[in-house]
Amino acid sequence: MPTAAVVSASAAAAPAAAAAAPPPIPSKGLRLRLQEGVYASFSADGQLAVEASPHDGEGLAGFAQRLCGDARLAPQVLEANHLARGARLKTGRLYHLPFDLLAAAWQLEAARALFPQDRGDATGWRHQVRGVGALRRENLWELSEWFTGKGENFRAIREYNNLRDEDVTQGAVLTIPSELLRPAFGAALPVPLKPYVLAYGKDQDGDYAVYRLRPGEALYSGVVVRFTGRIYAADVNALAVEIAHRSGIDDVTAIPVGFKVKIPLDLLQPEFLPEGDPRRKEYEASLRASSHFSNQVRAKGLEGITVILDAGHGGHDSGATLGSVWESLYVYDIALRLKGLLESRTAAAVELTTRDGDGFHVVDADVLPASRGHAVLTNPPYPIADPVVGVNLRWYLANSFFRRALSAANDPQKIVFLSIHADSLHPSLRGAMAYIPAARMRDESYGKRGAIYEARQEFRESPRVEFPWSQRVQSEGLSRQLAKQVIGAFEESGLPVHPFTPVRDRIIRNRSEWVPAVLRYNSVPSKMLLEVCNLNNDLDRRLLQTRGYRQRVAEAVLQGLLAYYGQSASQPAVRVARATK
Ligand SMILES: [Zn+2]
Numbered sequence: 001m002p003t004a005a006v007v008s009a010s011a012a013a014a015p016a017a018a019a020a021a022p023p024p025i026p027s028k029g030l031r032l033r034l035q036e037g038v039y040a041s042f043s044a045d046g047q048l049a050v051e052a053s054p055h056d057g058e059g060l061a062g063f064a065q066r067l068c069g070d071a072r073l074a075p076q077v078l079e080a081n082h083l084a085r086g087a088r089l090k091t092g093r094l095y096h097l098p099f100d101l102l103a104a105a106w107q108l109e110a111a112r113a114l115f116p117q118d119r120g121d122a123t124g125w126r127h128q129v130r131g132v133g134a135l136r137r138e139n140l141w142e143l144s145e146w147f148t149g150k151g152e153n154f155r156a157i158r159e160y161n162n163l164r165d166e167d168v169t170q171g172a173v174l175t176i177p178s179e180l181l182r183p184a185f186g187a188a189l190p191v192p193l194k195p196y197v198l199a200y201g202k203d204q205d206g207d208y209a210v211y212r213l214r215p216g217e218a219l220y221s222g223v224v225v226r227f228t229g230r231i232y233a234a235d236v237n238a239l240a241v242e243i244a245h246r247s248g249i250d251d252v253t254a255i256p257v258g259f260k261v262k263i264p265l266d267l268l269q270p271e272f273l274p275e276g277d278p279r280r281k282e283y284e285a286s287l288r289a290s291s292h293f294s295n296q297v298r299a300k301g302l303e304g305i306t307v308i309l310d311a312g313h314g315g316h317d318s319g320a321t322l323g324s325v326w327e328s329l330y331v332y333d334i335a336l337r338l339k340g341l342l343e344s345r346t347a348a349a350v351e352l353t354t355r356d357g358d359g360f361h362v363v364d365a366d367v368l369p370a371s372r373g374h375a376v377l378t379n380p381p382y383p384i385a386d387p388v389v390g391v392n393l394r395w396y397l398a399n400s401f402f403r404r405a406l407s408a409a410n411d412p413q414k415i416v417f418l419s420i421h422a423d424s425l426h427p428s429l430r431g432a433m434a435y436i437p438a439a440r441m442r443d444e445s446y447g448k449r450g451a452i453y454e455a456r457q458e459f460r461e462s463p464r465v466e467f468p469w470s471q472r473v474q475s476e477g478l479s480r481q482l483a484k485q486v487i488g489a490f491e492e493s494g495l496p497v498h499p500f501t502p503v504r505d506r507i508i509r510n511r512s513e514w515v516p517a518v519l520r521y522n523s524v525p526s527k528m529l530l531e532v533c534n535l536n537n538d539l540d541r542r543l544l545q546t547r548g549y550r551q552r553v554a555e556a557v558l559q560g561l562l563a564y565y566g567q568s569a570s571q572p573a574v575r576v577a578r579a580t581k
Helices: 003-013 060-068 071-080 104-114 140-148 151-160 219-228 233-247 278-291 327-345 387-409 457-461 469-492 538-544 547-564 573-580
Strands: 030-035 038-042 048-052 095-098 124-128 173-177 199-203 206-212 260-264 306-311 349-352 354-356 374-376 415-423 433-435 445-447 464-466 507-509 512-514 526-534
Touching: 030 104, 038 104, 048 060, 048 104, 060 071, 060 095, 071 095, 124 140, 140 151, 140 173, 151 173, 206 219, 219 233, 219 260, 233 260, 278 469, 306 327, 306 387, 327 349, 327 415, 327 547, 374 387, 387 415, 387 457, 415 547, 433 469, 469 526, 469 547, 526 538, 526 547, 538 547
Parallel strands: 306 349, 306 415, 415 526
Antiparallel strands: 030 038, 038 048, 048 095, 124 173, 199 206, 206 260, 354 374, 433 526, 445 464, 507 512
């Protein structure tokens, strides 16, 4: 039990300042004016909402943008008001906006109006129970829905406040712990939420870190994925068992809030190790060294920039597959869409490492037809049969593109390499993540041998690659900056992003760690491998099978590239590009 719970329990027992406390909400409900045409409402059945009428001349999209913070929620606004698709809103009429649909600012304002005694403090949101009518009290379930978005959190709130049952007395003050709050209330706390705190200890089995499980957290994502960096299902499951055993947990599905989970120190990602630990120091030193390098090139409309696009897999290498969903088909489609955007909206030169068939055709369909026609565009091309040969020829080809672009541009920072993939991870994980090359995990010098390589011009131009340490460190720094811009653009466009460390400098799997070959032997200083989503996650997989999502991914990558070259989204590339072309 957290210490704070005791404090709030005693506060709950003390009568609140009676003079200032508002009367119970009438049992028929309550409507309070927030501003002209906008009301906070508390319905007879205990739902919080806002009711609002459109401004003169304000359409549905504008209305949804103003109240929900997103014009794309327009269909949900219609649905909440039992209106058919395409219906028009009438000025002067009030429309119902359920709490879940509201923009954070309106959620906060409505709650503050209805519960004027409420406030945030360092531990969470302090809610004074106002009660409803003469007969009914607020119950913990609905209270939990209002402030956390999930009724199921009522148990954690009950435990946190040392309550014996779901009864809450009028005038009592409860704390809704900060970790559980909806973003609207979390953002209103005076102290920003501490991300997490680890303590360290030692027992007969060795050194460990202790993490106290927070309400609503699962061992898999809350502990294993976050602190050990494992993301593949087999790894996550195995470590969850190991950590549960080490911590004395019998049932991983019923771990009490606040339980001390012990994580063996050697499983921790370096950034979570105690200060001064050699592994953490080495990690911090590499971050510091690579952070000295940042892209200095500013390019309006990407004028003078070469973008090398690599769609992962292809041909007989379908990559991650889930039923008929092949990674190779969907990432190639995204690469084509991105090529189209770059060529129509910017002045960048675009090179693709592979092609399916004779031309670059975007298939106008959600679910993509199977194809094994992809070849690596070396000279002569390589119809992809062996995945390893396919990957090696990609970096030979990328390096050849790089040499050619460099002789024209005369600045290595004007060239970027982007490999597009989709992951197959633990099903609880969602969203995009990026890999960049860790300087310490790349070879100084490397080259392939064999007839299949020697037959190709790109190999013969330069059979071996050499990467001195300084170059690898610089590449890590530039690539991290590039990847952060691209992931940042995903976040800005509302696309799902991996919850922990979305930019990673190596793959961790099966107790080994490596940099993907397509980055490892790649001469382009600014490079990244983008995993657009997790095919093992049902929601992500369904999204990937829609044209709209793939187009949005391509748009986000475009915004990330523009940002890397010093152009924010507010300076549209369109006009610039047309002016310069
Ligand atoms: Zn892949």
